[in-house]
Amino acid sequence: MRAEQTFHAMGSDAHVIVVGDTRLVAEAKLRIAELEARWSRFRLDSEVSRLNRANGAPLLVSRDTAVLVERCIDAWRATGGAFDPSVYDAVIDLGYDRDFRVLPASTGNVPPVSRPSPGLGGAVVDVDAGLVRLPPGVHLDPGGIGKGLAADLVVRELLAAGAAGACVGLGGDVRVAGSAGDRDRWSVSIADPHHPGRELVRIDLADGGVATSSRLRRRWWRGGVEFHHVVDPRTGRPAQTATVAVSVVAGETAWAEVRATEALLSPDPVGRSRDVELIVVDEHGRVDATPLFEEVLSCSRR
Secondary structure (H helix, E strand, O other): OEEEEEEEEOOEEEEEEEEOOOOHHHHHHHHHHHHHHHHOOOOOOOHHHHHHHOOOOOEEOOHHHHHHHHHHHHHHHHOOOOOOHHHHHHHHHOOOOOOHHHOOOEEOOOOOOOOOOOOOOOOEEEOOOOEEEOOOOOOOOOHHHHHHHHHHHHHHHHHHOOOOEEEEEEOOEEEEEEOOOOOOOEEEEEEOOOOOOOEEEEEEEOOEEEEEEEOOOOEEEEOOEEEEOOEEOOOOEEOOOOEEEEEEEEOOHHHHHHHHHHHHOOOOOOOOOOOOEEEEEEOOOOEEEOHHHHHHHHHHHO
16 A cells, blocks of 8 residues: 655655555654754754854754754765855845745845855764754754755654655655555656756666755845855855756765755766766756766657
């Protein structure tokens, strides 16, 4: 048996599919809501918001949040700072200071100065103790890695609870594992960033994560200038590369999200793809890809 449900969560359209014990769909929805309540920067009572107000003081948090911060630090280090959740202040300066559903299409004046990100050097996490300390002046915007990690955690927990297979999608982040029901593998669709509603490519995946980062989504105007939410931590300004969207396949969705954001900021995303497979779309609609995606694209064109 198979059950699924769609709903809004973490600023995105969420989609949960469970194969086997269909009652677990409701539990997955509650679990995603719990993670959002802990991680949302838009909720004053969330643990992430409390960390951002701690001003360098250590704070006891749930294991979920300690793991999230640990992943943020690891990703920041692994990418040499290209993936940097400490872009929080720059994002606020640019006007993205509330849930995108209620963000005005046009706001205020353009911020007069850029604010490069401080980075996560000096941040301390003890996952077992649930203790986190951010350096003074450092604030987190978990953003995409939060959605990716949520998908990873929920799928893992669904399988542990008895599901034969599970798929959790949060916006452009999807995690699959276990039985896909009447198919050998899960079929994951990647949208064409230039044509909403149109599919760019579809891949079959037995176990792993897919994440898409795009600067064509979440856009707004400020002082007559258009901004988007993918911020270059070196400048504190929206990324200005020729790439408009990157989709990555990796073992975990959180890691796919990290690599997708890193690639979106890179002048040569395919050439520097390293440990993941990815597909890149530029501002003119041209597509480039690593070998796995090249093979899939070739098959779809036949």
